[in-house]
Amino acid sequence: xxxxxxxRMLTAASTTAASLAHRRPLTxxxxxxxxxxxxLVPHPADLIRWVRREGGFVHPNLRIADGDPYxxxxxxxxxxxxGSELIALPSHLLLRFDRAPESDGGCDGPHSTLVELxxxxxxxxxxxxxxxxxxxxxxxxxxxWWPYISNLPETFSIPIFFPGDDIKNLHYAPLIHQVNKRxxxxxEFEKEIKSILGNVSLRNHPFGGQDVNSSxxxxxxxxxxxxxxxxxxxxxxxxxxxxxxxxxxxxxxCNHSFAPNARIVQEQNMNSQxxxxxxxxxxxxxxxxxxxxxxxxxxxxFFLLDYGFVIPSNPHDHVELKYDEALLDAASLAAGVSSSxxxxxxxxQQDILSRLNLRGDEALLKVTLGGPGLVDGRLLAALxxxxxxxxxxxxxxxxxxxxxxxxxxxxxxSTEVAALRTVIxxxxxxxESFPTKIMQDESILKTATSYSxxxxxxxxxxxxxxxxxxxxxxxxxxxxxxxxxxxxxx
Numbered sequence: 001x002x003x004x005x006x007x008r009m010l011t012a013a014s015t016t017a018a019s020l021a022h023r024r025p026l027t028x029x030x031x032x033x034x035x036x037x038x039x040l041v042p043h044p045a046d047l048i049r050w051v052r053r054e055g056g057f058v059h060p061n062l063r064i065a066d067g068d069p070y071x072x073x074x075x076x077x078x079x080x081x082x083g084s085e086l087i088a089l090p091s092h093l094l095l096r097f098d099r100a101p102e103s104d105g106g107c108d109g110p111h112s113t114l115v116e117l118x119x120x121x122x123x124x125x126x127x128x129x130x131x132x133x134x135x136x137x138x139x140x141x142x143x144x145w146w147p148y149i150s151n152l153p154e155t156f157s158i159p160i161f162f163p164g165d166d167i168k169n170l171h172y173a174p175l176i177h178q179v180n181k182r183x184x185x186x187x188e189f190e191k192e193i194k195s196i197l198g199n200v201s202l203r204n205h206p207f208g209g210q211d212v213n214s215s216x217x218x219x220x221x222x223x224x225x226x227x228x229x230x231x232x233x234x235x236x237x238x239x240x241x242x243x244x245x246x247x248x249x250x251x252x253x254c255n256h257s258f259a260p261n262a263r264i265v266q267e268q269n270m271n272s273q274x275x276x277x278x279x280x281x282x283x284x285x286x287x288x289x290x291x292x293x294x295x296x297x298x299x300x301x302f303f304l305l306d307y308g309f310v311i312p313s314n315p316h317d318h319v320e321l322k323y324d325e326a327l328l329d330a331a332s333l334a335a336g337v338s339s340s341x342x343x344x345x346x347x348x349q350q351d352i353l354s355r356l357n358l359r360g361d362e363a364l365l366k367v368t369l370g371g372p373g374l375v376d377g378r379l380l381a382a383l384x385x386x387x388x389x390x391x392x393x394x395x396x397x398x399x400x401x402x403x404x405x406x407x408x409x410x411x412x413x414s415t416e417v418a419a420l421r422t423v424i425x426x427x428x429x430x431x432e433s434f435p436t437k438i439m440q441d442e443s444i445l446k447t448a449t450s451y452s453x454x455x456x457x458x459x460x461x462x463x464x465x466x467x468x469x470x471x472x473x474x475x476x477x478x479x480x481x482x483x484x485x486x487x488x489x490x
Contacts, residue, residue, distance in 0.1 A: 026135060026212060026216040047249060048250065050148070057088035059087070062075070075291070079287055088278045096247070097133045109204055114133065117196060122185075127306075130228060130246075131217065148247070158306065160218055170459055171436065171456075172463055174301065187214050189217060190214040193217075230243040262293055264277065279291065319463055321379075325342050326343065334425045337387065341387070352402075353385070374405050377404065384419050387422070438461060442461075
């Protein structure tokens with residue numbers, strides 16, 4: 001007769017063996033020397049065939065291909081007409097976190113444990129929540145999504161996986177801060193997960209009893225941040241929708257362009273049985289051309305941090321500065337502009353600065369140079385106000401007018417020229433804050449370097465080129481205004 005204790009041991013061993021037979025290892029490499037990382041497995045499933053088999057649609061003239069300049073992507077094998085449906089995914093193919101963390105009913109099971117882990121993730125790192133679900137599916141041998149997961153990269157070229165020296169090589173404090181913040185989160189979250197899962201039975205373990213560390217968590221978060229789309233889910237009120245991050249098999253292999261040839265169309269609400277996600281051709285797509293989507297008007301900070309690439313001449317790129325009155329005073333002096341208002345603004349000027357949220361305990365002091373607006377509207381408004389001595393003239397304009405670079409000298413030509421020259425001087429300060437020059441960066445890129453080093457150098461080069469572009473455009477405006485002022489005098 002088998003004792004009760006022995007029986008329990010045999011049952012536990014059987015359960016463990018069954019679990020081990022239905023899981024996949026979560027190990028991953030931290031870095032890769034190539035721009036295009038290898039797939040998660042040497043011979044991944046045929047993703048197009050899987051999508052079609054599961055009721056999705058893939059245009060017969062599409063294939064998955066490697067190659068420059070986009071790396072792995074979806075490519076046309078023959079010409080595809082404007083308006084053609086390229087890819088369509090039914091709702092059951094979308095990988096998402098089915099249950100919001102706050103709506104958990106407290107039931108037992110792996111999903112309940114996963115919800116508890118997701119609750120520990122801050123909102124700004126939403127990718128980690130869906131990443132937990134992705135990691136769970138990766139750990140399960142019989143996962144419905146394995147044909148999709150097997151095609152994911154083994155590693156990602158984003159800064160959290162850079163060697164320490166290449167994080168420093170970014171030479172840009174705002175991005176370095178974000179990278180370090182994410183790395184600290186992953187290390188702390190690993191400890192939290194180990195603490196929670198240490199008391200969870202194998203039956204309720206979301207990863208089949210496997211160890212989850214910061215490296216595997218980083219892989220999952222990177223896979224989601226670089227591939228997920230924010231699409232609307234349930235209707236909330238007044239026809240507003242709650243955005244839900246989702247992984248879209250095959251669609252997420254379409255690369256980015258600010259001049260895309262296709263777009264995503266979501267048909268019906270997420271709660272509808274007939275809901276589908278489609279990619280439609282917005283123009284004729286020629287043979288051997290990549291299907292391109294616009295990921296959004298993002299700066300290179302987001303593109304590198306979340307996607308692992310840098311866009312040359314990105315029209316949405318910008319440089320962050322701190323609004324500092326002493327720095328403004330020094331910049332104005334360097335520009336040949338004299339004003340005591342930078343360090344000692346009058347009461348009415350202080351009031352406007354408070355309305356611009358540049359003064360006071362809750363002030364938001366981050367301002368930017370570059371992007372579509374060229375100069376941060378709050379910064380430009382502040383400079384125009386501080387360089388003007390005419391209270392009545394200033395108060396005739398609203399804050400939008402005072403902060404618009406397209407407004408031609410709302411407070412007079414002399415004030416405008418002084419404000420723009422001060423911004424140009426700030427650009428010089430920002431440019432000199434980088435420890436290398438553009439020529440040095442170009443020289444580094446010509447030598448044999450790792451891919452992470454190349455990305456870091458290209459990133460900081462684009463920041464410098466953005467600053468230079470702002471300087472050139474503002475210099476042209478100053479020249480034009482000065483000529484107008486000279487003509488008016490004569």
